[in-house]
Amino acid sequence: MINPVWIFDLDNTLHNATPHIFPHINHSMTAYLQEHLQLDKDAANALRQEYWQTYGATLSGLIKHHNTDPDHFLWHTHQFPHLPEMVLREPQLRRALQQLPGKKLVFTNAPQQYSKAVLKLLRVDDLFDDVFAIENARYRPKPQTAGFRRLLRKHRLHAAQCVMVEDSVENLQTAKRLGMKTVWVSGVVRTPSYVDIKIRNVAELPRLLARLN
Numbered sequence: 001m002i003n004p005v006w007i008f009d010l011d012n013t014l015h016n017a018t019p020h021i022f023p024h025i026n027h028s029m030t031a032y033l034q035e036h037l038q039l040d041k042d043a044a045n046a047l048r049q050e051y052w053q054t055y056g057a058t059l060s061g062l063i064k065h066h067n068t069d070p071d072h073f074l075w076h077t078h079q080f081p082h083l084p085e086m087v088l089r090e091p092q093l094r095r096a097l098q099q100l101p102g103k104k105l106v107f108t109n110a111p112q113q114y115s116k117a118v119l120k121l122l123r124v125d126d127l128f129d130d131v132f133a134i135e136n137a138r139y140r141p142k143p144q145t146a147g148f149r150r151l152l153r154k155h156r157l158h159a160a161q162c163v164m165v166e167d168s169v170e171n172l173q174t175a176k177r178l179g180m181k182t183v184w185v186s187g188v189v190r191t192p193s194y195v196d197i198k199i200r201n202v203a204e205l206p207r208l209l210a211r212l213n
Helices: 021-037 041-055 058-066 070-077 093-098 112-121 145-154 169-178 202-212
Strands: 005-008 104-107 130-132 162-166 181-185 197-199
Touching (some): 093 202, 112 130, 197 202
Parallel strands (some): 005 162
């Protein structure tokens, strides 16, 4: 592909969110469900996971079944007073992104304010033309097709122009079905048929460009 449009997921793709970020979000979401649905901690935690597994995002289940205000939920569950200490920056990330020819976008199920703050801490915010967050997708998270289509329309893109870089195979399956090239950021050995390239870290991507042609 000559000068493709790169669409990057954020958490666990451009940085490692597992040690600090995800536990904090999970705790905040469980606390939100406890308070607003009057559940004990175990029930709230179970419901959070059930909605995430069923709909791709806990928020989707809350909107569908409880008429939750999405902005209220996102604001309360994405408070990070110690974000600079929580974001783990890969030293080679900026150089790797600079070596990739073509436009670069972020497409994330996270909210806009959090996403931009993380990109700034990663020192790569200036390398992206847009951050397409859950608000931009009208709260239709990946792997749902609606958010993908909205992103493509906003930037006047054809799916065949795009390379989706993600840690979630479910999201890559949607991307491939739409006609995108797919890059899976994962340490898993087996690679599904809808994945074009598998890497452990985005820093590996520039040397594998030829395999996307």
